[in-house]
Amino acid sequence: MKKSTGIVRRLDELGRIVLPIELRKKLGLEEKDALEIYVEGSSIVLKKYENKICTKCKQIIGEKDKYCRYCGEEINNGKYDKERTSR
Numbered sequence: 001m002k003k004s005t006g007i008v009r010r011l012d013e014l015g016r017i018v019l020p021i022e023l024r025k026k027l028g029l030e031e032k033d034a035l036e037i038y039v040e041g042s043s044i045v046l047k048k049y050e051n052k053i054c055t056k057c058k059q060i061i062g063e064k065d066k067y068c069r070y071c072g073e074e075i076n077n078g079k080y081d082k083e084r085t086s087r
Protein backbone atom coordinates (compact mmCIF):
# COMPACT_ATOMS: atom_id res chain seq x y z
CA MET A 1 0.00 0.00 0.00
CA LYS A 2 2.91 2.32 -0.68
CA LYS A 3 1.94 5.55 -2.29
CA SER A 4 4.09 8.61 -2.88
CA THR A 5 2.41 11.87 -2.01
CA GLY A 6 4.95 13.83 -4.02
CA ILE A 7 5.51 15.98 -0.97
CA VAL A 8 9.06 16.76 0.11
CA ARG A 9 9.72 18.25 3.51
CA ARG A 10 13.04 19.19 5.09
CA LEU A 11 13.97 18.49 8.67
CA ASP A 12 14.54 21.53 10.82
CA GLU A 13 17.56 21.93 13.11
CA LEU A 14 15.89 19.81 15.80
CA GLY A 15 15.04 16.99 13.41
CA ARG A 16 11.39 17.90 13.18
CA ILE A 17 9.15 17.86 10.16
CA VAL A 18 5.67 19.19 9.68
CA LEU A 19 3.15 16.68 8.41
CA PRO A 20 1.15 18.33 5.65
CA ILE A 21 -2.37 19.27 6.70
CA GLU A 22 -3.84 17.25 3.82
CA LEU A 23 -2.27 14.09 5.22
CA ARG A 24 -3.32 14.85 8.76
CA LYS A 25 -6.89 15.42 7.63
CA LYS A 26 -6.90 12.28 5.56
CA LEU A 27 -5.79 10.15 8.50
CA GLY A 28 -7.83 12.01 11.06
CA LEU A 29 -4.78 13.14 12.98
CA GLU A 30 -5.28 15.96 15.42
CA GLU A 31 -3.04 18.00 17.65
CA LYS A 32 -1.44 15.88 20.40
CA ASP A 33 -2.31 12.63 18.66
CA ALA A 34 0.41 10.04 19.03
CA LEU A 35 2.30 8.46 16.17
CA GLU A 36 4.25 5.27 16.46
CA ILE A 37 7.53 5.29 14.55
CA TYR A 38 8.72 2.27 12.61
CA VAL A 39 11.79 1.80 10.49
CA GLU A 40 11.52 -0.28 7.33
CA GLY A 41 14.86 -0.45 5.58
CA SER A 42 15.65 3.16 4.78
CA SER A 43 12.07 4.28 5.32
CA ILE A 44 10.51 5.77 8.41
CA VAL A 45 6.90 4.83 8.89
CA LEU A 46 4.59 6.88 11.07
CA LYS A 47 1.54 5.00 12.26
CA LYS A 48 -1.40 6.49 14.06
CA TYR A 49 -1.15 5.25 17.60
CA GLU A 50 -4.29 4.43 19.47
CA ASN A 51 -4.05 3.69 23.11
CA LYS A 52 -6.42 1.50 24.97
CA ILE A 53 -7.80 2.03 28.40
CA CYS A 54 -8.10 -0.87 30.79
CA THR A 55 -11.76 -1.46 31.57
CA LYS A 56 -10.89 -2.46 35.10
CA CYS A 57 -8.44 0.14 36.39
CA LYS A 58 -8.84 2.81 33.65
CA GLN A 59 -5.10 3.16 33.09
CA ILE A 60 -3.86 3.85 29.59
CA ILE A 61 -2.11 0.85 28.12
CA GLY A 62 -0.38 0.10 24.82
CA GLU A 63 -2.18 -0.78 21.64
CA LYS A 64 -0.67 -4.25 21.49
CA ASP A 65 -0.75 -5.11 25.16
CA LYS A 66 -2.50 -8.36 25.93
CA TYR A 67 -2.58 -7.75 29.65
CA CYS A 68 -2.93 -4.53 31.59
CA ARG A 69 0.48 -3.61 32.94
CA TYR A 70 -1.09 -2.08 36.03
CA CYS A 71 -3.66 -4.56 37.23
CA GLY A 72 -2.97 -7.61 35.05
CA GLU A 73 -6.46 -7.66 33.55
CA GLU A 74 -6.57 -9.51 30.25
CA ILE A 75 -7.37 -7.19 27.37
CA ASN A 76 -9.65 -8.67 24.74
CA ASN A 77 -10.71 -7.10 21.50
CA GLY A 78 -13.75 -4.96 22.04
CA LYS A 79 -13.16 -4.96 25.75
CA TYR A 80 -11.50 -1.59 25.91
CA ASP A 81 -12.29 2.02 25.26
CA LYS A 82 -10.32 4.22 22.93
CA GLU A 83 -8.40 7.02 24.54
CA ARG A 84 -10.23 9.79 22.66
CA THR A 85 -12.50 10.60 25.58
CA SER A 86 -9.63 11.98 27.66
CA ARG A 87 -9.36 15.19 25.67
Ligand SMILES: [Zn+2]
Binding pocket: 054, 055, 056, 057, 058, 059, 068, 069, 070, 071, 072, 073
Ligand atom coordinates in the same frame (compact mmCIF):
# COMPACT_ATOMS: atom_id res chain seq x y z
ZN1 LIG B 1 -5.91 -2.49 34.48
